[in-house]
Amino acid sequence: FEVKDLLQKRDGKGLISIVRLMDMQTKPALFSTFMLQLLAEIYQEMPELGDPEKPELVIFLDEAHLIFDRASKTLLEQIETMTKLIRSKGVGLFFVTQNPQDVPAPVLSQLGARVQHALRAVTAKDRKAIKTAAENFPLSDDYKTDRLLTELGIGEALVTGLTEKGKPTPLVHCLMCAPCSRMDVLKPAEVDSIVSSSDLAKKYNEVIDRKSAYEILSEKTEERLEKQEKEEKPAASKSKSRTSKKEDESIIEKVFESKIVRDVGRTVAREMTRGLLGAIGIKRGRRSKSSWF
Numbered sequence: 139f140e141v142k143d144l145l146q147k148r149d150g151k152g153l154i155s156i157v158r159l160m161d162m163q164t165k166p167a168l169f170s171t172f173m174l175q176l177l178a179e180i181y182q183e184m185p186e187l188g189d190p191e192k193p194e195l196v197i198f199l200d201e202a203h204l205i206f207d208r209a210s211k212t213l214l215e216q217i218e219t220m221t222k223l224i225r226s227k228g229v230g231l232f233f234v235t236q237n238p239q240d241v242p243a244p245v246l247s248q249l250g251a252r253v254q255h256a257l258r259a260v261t262a263k264d265r266k267a268i269k270t271a272a273e274n275f276p277l278s279d280d281y282k283t284d285r286l287l288t289e290l291g292i293g294e295a296l297v298t299g300l301t302e303k304g305k306p307t308p309l310v311h312c313l314m315c316a317p318c319s320r321m322d323v324l325k326p327a328e329v330d331s332i333v334s335s336s337d338l339a340k341k342y343n344e345v346i347d348r349k350s351a352y353e354i355l356s357e358k359t360e361e362r363l364e365k366q367e368k369e370e371k372p373a374a375s376k377s378k379s380r381t382s383k384k385e386d387e388s389i390i391e392k393v394f395e396s397k398i399v400r401d402v403g404r405t406v407a408r409e410m411t412r413g414l415l416g417a418i419g420i421k422r423g424r425r426s427k428s429s430w431f
Contacts, residue, residue, distance in 0.1 A: 141179060141180050141183040141184070142183070143155070143338055143341075144180075144195060145194065145195060146337075157176075159172070162201070162204055166204045166205070166207035166208055166209070167208060167209070169204045169205060170204065170205040170206065170207075170209045170213060170217070171213070173199060173205050173217075174213065174216055174217055174220065177197075177217075177220045177224060177231075178220065180195070180197075180224065180227070180229060181220060181223060181224050181227055181229075184227035184228060184229060185227070186226055186227060187226065187227060187228040188226060189225075189226070190228045193228050193229055193230040194227075194228035194229065195228065195229045195230070196229070196230040196231075196232065197229065197230070197231055197232065198232045198234055199231065199232065199233050199234060200234045201234070201235065202233035202234055202235040202240060202241060203235045203236075203237070203240035203241075205217065205233075206240060206241065206242055206245075214242055214244075214245075217245060218242070218244045218245050218248070221245055221248045221249075222248055231249070232251075233245070233249070237257070237267065238254065238267075238270075238271045238274065239267050239270065239271070246274065250299060250300040250304075250306075251297075251298070251299040251300065252274075252275065252296075252297070252298050252299075253295050253296075253297050254271065254275070254287065254295055254296045254297075255290060255294070255295050256287065256288065256289075256290035256291065256294070257271060257287045257288060257290075258288065259288055268284055268287050268288060269284050271284075271287060272284035272287060275296065275298055275309050276298055276306045276307075276308065276309050278308065278309040280308075280309075281296075281309060281311060283296065283309065286311065290311075293313055293314045293316065294311065294312070294313055294314065295311075295312055295314055296309055296310070296311060296312070297309075297310050297312045298310070
């Protein structure tokens with residue numbers, strides 16, 4: 139989808155867009171790759187704003203642990219870098235997960251605002267996780283953070299943010315406002331009704347059979363192979379002719395270089411000479427042993 143569609147407004151108010159990804163819990167690598175691509179595209183499309191008073195776009199990444207599960211070191215570094223840079227584009231990021239340990243420390247250190255709901259300590263590992271989560275909050279004289287985290291009820295949370303000067307605000311125990319929407323899973327018919335009434339439904343429900351990157355690369359590869367075959371055929375024919383000629387020449391050379399052929403050649407040459415001399419009336423006689431004197 140196009141990034142500008144996430145910035146729609148109606149009656150001067152922004153709209154909430156939900157990117158609904160199904161069955162992503164079984165494909166964490168695909169999910170993390172998609173989210174990184176989404177953030178990269180938003181970063182490229184959004185103009186540089188520096189440090190605006192309010193963000194132009196806020197993204198809530200639910201089930202954030204799926205982004206980091208089994209993610210490679212390179213992918214984690216790219217997500218960390220994108221988290222740092224995207225703020226200057228007026229984009230806010232919220233990683234939503236059940237356990238703060240699901241978010242790697244380098245990424246967690248880039249997040250200013252934190253809203254932590256109750257954590258339950260069932261095992262020793264859980265108690266260590268709660269202690270670590272408490273240490274990630276600003277020090278407070280009013281609360282015993284590690285104990286309070288286990289005592290929070292439904293609709294309660296510990297909240298901290300950043301001041302105008304970028305300093306952490308004091309930790310506050312808050313009661314959250316109950317949402318006005320229904321806290322339930324939407325039925326398929328309700329989802330279809332909401333989607334059909336969307337202004338973007340006509341745009342994104344239209345099926346367009348665009349060429350995929352795989353198809354484009356396959357076509358280029360086939361064209362290259364065909365061209366290579368055409369170039370290789372004449373070359374192979376010339377090479378075969380040269381090889382055959384060379385083989386013939388080598389055979390003839392071997393024949394002429396043999397001793398038998400040399401002897402036969404000398405004999406034939408001698409007999410031809412005798413025949414020619416005899417034909418013109420000159421006979422070769424034996425050399426006289428006596429001298430002229």
